[in-house]
Every structure is written in C-alpha cells, then in structure tokens.
Amino acid sequence: MTIEFLDGGRLWLLLVVAMLGAGYVAALRWRRRATVRFTQVDLLDRVAPSRPAWRRHVVAALQLAGLGLAVVAIARPVERTTERTESEGRILVLFDVSLSMMATDVEPDRLAAAKQAARDFVDQVDPSIEIGLVSFSGRVAVEVPPTLDRNALERGVEGLELAESTAIGDALDTGVDVLESLADDTADEDGDGDGADEGDGETDGAEDDELAPGAIVLLSDGET
Structure with missing residues (x-):
C-alpha cells in the first residue's frame, strides 16, 4: 500500500512554509543583535520578565505545522494498494470536469449529479x-x-x-492506452510460465480469449 497525491503539484507550497520558517529564525537572530542593552537591571526585569525561551516559539511552530498539513491536504493524498488481484474485467470511467459542469440546470449542479451517477454505477x-x-x-x-x-x-x-476546456478525444485515447497496457501486462504474466507453445497460433488465440474484458464509460455534458 502506498500514499499518492492526486494534486501533487501543489506540494511545492511546502517550500513557502519552509521559507516562512527560515524567515522566522532569521528574524530571531536579527532581534538578538538589535537588542538594546539595559544598564538598569530592575527596569529590564519589569519591562521584559524572564520566561522559558521555548514558550515564545510554540505558537510559531504550531502555525507552521498547520500550514504544512494544510498544503498536504490540498494535494489530496490517497491510499492505493499496489498488490495485483484477480478480476473478471476492467472498466474505466472517464469523468468530465470542465467548467460547464458547474451549470445548475440539474440539482444541485451537473458536477454533483455526475458524481452521484458515478457512485450509483459503481x-x-x-x-x-x-x-x-x-x-x-x-x-x-x-x-x-x-x-x-x-x-x-x-x-x-x-x-x-473543475478546470477549463474539454479534451474528450485525449481522454478516450488515455482510457484505451490504460486498458491496453493492463491487458499486455496480464498477457506477459500468463506467458512467463510456459514457453513450449511459442509459435502456436491456436495457443495465442486462447490466451487472447482469456484476457479480462475492458470497457470505457464516459460521463460528460458534451460542453466546454
């Protein structure tokens, strides 16, 4: 099982969090250098009473940690199993997320209705x-x-x-490529154990018949 990110490109925002942390540390160092030296110790105690140094940094540390977790959250992490299991077939659902899907001609809008249709289908x-x-x-x-x-x-x-534009053709090409790639992987796994029948056309045909069927389901409003 692995953790993947549906919007991994947003993880670059962690660099901003790191820069904020570095800026905080730099500000602390500059503050120490710019501290005015008091000659009256009693006055210093009244103006800036001593307290544990770590307490001053707790709030900043919590804020930076919260920002880091927020960045990870918007990158949409998901758990995925990498273990292949036997299946009777494969279906790819191609889902239109163009801006036209925000239309409200269906309740509550096209995107929500399409998501529910996908769930019902599954x-x-x-x-x-x-x-x-x-x-x-x-x-x-x-x-x-x-x-x-x-x-x-x-x-x-x-x-x-949602995002701009609608590349239905590219989506169909990708769907076909994914199904063909998985079919090729399955055929390779089935053929690794027995090389004695190489060159036998009837055997090749039998292997093709044993491949799990694949299908593509398109969910789209046909608009951009």
Missing part, C-alpha cells in the same frame, strides 16, 4: 470487476488506476475539481 458493478477513474478538462489525469478497492474509487470521485 454500486451496480460486480465486486470482481476492477474500476478506474480518469478525469479530463484541458488535461487528462488518471485519478484512480483500475482497482477492486471501491473506497479508493469513492475518494477519487469525491475529490474531483
């Missing part, structure tokens, strides 16, 4: 069928590779966000 699919999720707008992203893990799929659907 609920009707046999648990032995792998389902993957691909989002498309101006760019295409494989949000969830074909998996039997319905929880991972639900998280992927829930985390979908």
